[in-house]
């Protein structure tokens with residue numbers, strides 16, 4: 509029987525892994541198992557262009573590389589469990605698959621609010637189906653929208669909804685500023701102001717206690733008892749890793765799946781993890797394992813993990829430098845863009861304006877021990893280009909040691 | 911090698927210019943410029959650029 513690598517998860521991480529296995533010289537079989545019915549598609553536009561109706565859903569599909577043309581896609585199929593010692597995974601349809609190598613690429617699912625109230629009218633934004641459903645509701649006449657959670661996705665959806673001309677949009681968050689956890693107060697303030705100027709309302713420093721309505725939601729009850737009338741609710745309160753299927757194998761699954769610096773899982777050279785689900789140490793920084801939910805990570809992790817896996821399976825084990833990507837992130841809200849390079853969260857105690865000012869285009873630097881670890885630009889194209897100029901400097905920095 | 915950027919999709923992210931500076935660059939106003947028939951020796955770079963484009967706007971045709 510030919511040797512086989514099974515990729516669990518059929519989105520960007522799974523696609524990039526399959527392509528990179530071929531690029532790394534793997535000639536055996538590759539089977540990707542994904543529970544969504546679609547071929548891999550690009551998620552960022554789901555809260556931006558596609559939700560706004562400026563781009564069609566069909567434009568989201570990735571074009572797989574020619575080298576990956578012979579990959580077998582088992583779509584609409586879920587991996588329900590894995591037995592790593594026996595090298596098998598069980599599927600929800602059909603017999604178990606045995607593997608020589610396994611790539612974990614199952615990503616995340618949105619967290620839900622557990623407080624009481626009806627479910628109809630409440631949305632999350634992770635999948636194509638989610639975005640289609642939300643788009644239909646935002647296009648009903650005169651809707652009032654409440655977005656719970658002022659993180660990246662919440663702020664993007666709020667901006668898109670305002671752009672679509674809905675009656676009103678209110679963003680609720682227990683924290684005092686939007687995106688303050690990843691970006692800090694300076695940019696949190698600047699973002700709040702920009703959103704308010706464009707018509708987004710905020711209820712900050714308060715949580716959600718429940719939802720009103722019989723069959724469908726009609727209002728959001730805040731912790732202080734205030735009720736915000738709502739026809740559409742978007743819950744953007746973070747996400748949790750899809751790792752249940754890996755339980756029972758003695759792995760650390762406390763936040764995604766823990767990997768070593770070569771993206772290997774549980775000390776097993778035949779199992780690697782890629783994308784949002786991987787909690788990996790970044791040799792560029794302090795070596796503390798973290799998950800990174802940035803679009804650049806599925807591609808970066810897939811390149812490294814595929815090399816490590818193929819080297820093991822073909823017995824060409826070489827010494828690899830440990831994984832050390834430069835995280836890159838962007839977010840589009842209204843007509844402005846946030847562009848981030850590096851790890852701003854590691855430098856939140858020493859935030860400096862490098863260029864511009866809070867009211868216009870601004871470039872912000874994040875430092876630790878006096879050293880620059882991340883830059884974030886907010887504004888138009890000139891600001892993003894300013895951030896790009898610091899990218900080379902961030903790439904050249906020697907590693908931060910713990 | 912033939913490179914096509916779908917300019918309706920491109921939003922001037924500039925990620926391609928980091929990955930393949932010989933083929934893609936940004937002008938002073940931050941808009942994309944690119945070489946549509948780069949040398950075949952640059953294929954790896956161009957594939958990398960196509961991978962990192964957030965809008966998936968770059969196509970390599972043969």
Ligand SMILES: Cc1cc2nc3c(=O)[nH]c(=O)nc-3n(C[C@H](O)[C@H](O)[C@H](O)COP(=O)(O)OP(=O)(O)OC[C@H]3O[C@@H](n4cnc5c(N)ncnc54)[C@H](O)[C@@H]3O)c2cc1C
Nearest residue numbers: 517519520521543551552586587614615616783784802803
């Ligand atoms: C609305 C939205 C907007 C975003 N915008 C940005 C942005 O502007 N900038 C940015 O940098 N990043 C952004 N991101 C983040 C980026 O899209 C993610 O980092 C990326 O999608 C991660 O890809 P992944 O393949 O690791 O995980 P996922 O995309 O979560 O893919 C995992 C796949 O595995 C499937 N799966 C799960 N469990 C199983 C199982 N047991 N068996 C089989 N299949 C399974 C899932 O259904 C899914 O298809 C955004 C994300 C979303 C949702």
Ligand code: SF4
Nearest residue numbers: 920921923924926963
């Ligand atoms: S990375 Fe994509 S969107 Fe950005 S400039 Fe290049 S082609 Fe355009």
